[in-house]
Amino acid sequence: MKLTKKQAKELSVKKWEYIVNNDGRDYGLLKKYPELDNLQSSCGYCEKYFCDDCPINNGFLSGCVSKNHPYYKWTKNYTKANAQRMLNLILNS
Numbered sequence: 001m002k003l004t005k006k007q008a009k010e011l012s013v014k015k016w017e018y019i020v021n022n023d024g025r026d027y028g029l030l031k032k033y034p035e036l037d038n039l040q041s042s043c044g045y046c047e048k049y050f051c052d053d054c055p056i057n058n059g060f061l062s063g064c065v066s067k068n069h070p071y072y073k074w075t076k077n078y079t080k081a082n083a084q085r086m087l088n089l090i091l092n093s
Helices: 005-021 044-049 070-076 080-091
Strands: none
Touching: 044 070, 044 080, 070 080
16 A cells, blocks of 8 residues: 555554553454554554654664564553553654
């Protein structure tokens, strides 16, 4: 799917706002937002950039899988605080 940066960001914000409001969990995300289902990792940024030049990978050599990246930390501990860090990173991108 071809997305503009604005569209990609909007979809990413939608995903992470849902997760933050769901206490750090993504359960039910695709049921609520089926438009995310066809995106790489259910993420607008992953769909547009797939790690290459992704606006939220600044300073992280391995992108989202870098052990210091907020996404990696969220995958290891699904908390609202970790999800909020991801949302903040996207909002500030």
